[in-house]
Amino acid sequence: MSDENRVMGIDIGGTGVKAALVDTQSGAMTTERIRLPTPQPATPAAVMKAIQELQRQLQWQGPVGCGFPGLVKSGRVQRAPNLDSSWVGYDLAGQLRAQLGVARVAIGNDADAAGLAEFRFGAGRDVTGTVLVITLGTGIGSAVFRDGVLLPDTELGHLEMRGKVSEKRAAASVRTNRGLSWKKWAARLNDYLVHVEYLLGVDLFIIGGGVSKKPEKFFPYLQGVGCRVEAARMGNAAGIIGAALFPQA
Numbered sequence: 001m002s003d004e005n006r007v008m009g010i011d012i013g014g015t016g017v018k019a020a021l022v023d024t025q026s027g028a029m030t031t032e033r034i035r036l037p038t039p040q041p042a043t044p045a046a047v048m049k050a051i052q053e054l055q056r057q058l059q060w061q062g063p064v065g066c067g068f069p070g071l072v073k074s075g076r077v078q079r080a081p082n083l084d085s086s087w088v089g090y091d092l093a094g095q096l097r098a099q100l101g102v103a104r105v106a107i108g109n110d111a112d113a114a115g116l117a118e119f120r121f122g123a124g125r126d127v128t129g130t131v132l133v134i135t136l137g138t139g140i141g142s143a144v145f146r147d148g149v150l151l152p153d154t155e156l157g158h159l160e161m162r163g164k165v166s167e168k169r170a171a172a173s174v175r176t177n178r179g180l181s182w183k184k185w186a187a188r189l190n191d192y193l194v195h196v197e198y199l200l201g202v203d204l205f206i207i208g209g210g211v212s213k214k215p216e217k218f219f220p221y222l223q224g225v226g227c228r229v230e231a232a233r234m235g236n237a238a239g240i241i242g243a244a245l246f247p248q249a
Helices: 044-058 092-100 110-121 166-170 172-178 182-200 215-221 235-248
Strands: 006-012 016-023 034-037 064-068 071-073 076-079 105-109 130-136 140-146 149-151 204-208 228-231
Touching (some): 034 044, 064 092, 064 235, 071 105, 092 105, 110 149, 110 235, 166 172
Parallel strands (some): 064 105, 130 204
Antiparallel strands (some): 140 149
């Protein structure tokens, strides 16, 4: 297989650092996904060591795309709420190039990475207008597209509703932590989607995260949303596949 379209996608998470080689034309992983536990404490040096080990296992010296759980501007970390505080100000792009020995590196938010994969190869494929990929987990991640163009680094899970940050009311973790029924939790999610659709004129919501595997549990309770709502299709591979698209985005 030619390496022309292949990129090493890296997904840095709070509990795991994952990677695979991805064919960016088809969206298929051309190797198995490999994972290492996120070091504790998750300092830059420790996480970079894990990434170097993933690179060694994949035997890769080509382009690299990295999804990061925070905000990165011009290659430097601005915030990293789920990692060690020493990440702030870290030259992630420069260190990836230096420590992996590669010339081409691109970095983006992890929610944007998952959104790119879903928009390019999943439920958002060929959809025009405003598409919003929402990932429901510990919090609420968001990726906004307008006619195929990504608006990076949105944090729509932090919109305030009823005096609280939205993800404190409607994230998937709220349902499990508070023992809510699917119906009661879905009512909260429904309020959130209605609010965001009103603000942005959304044409399609794509719901990702672990709950997207069980749409029958809560989709029937999503009523009054003024646009289509679909379940994500890319699963656990979305973060890696989307990260691999960053060098081309």
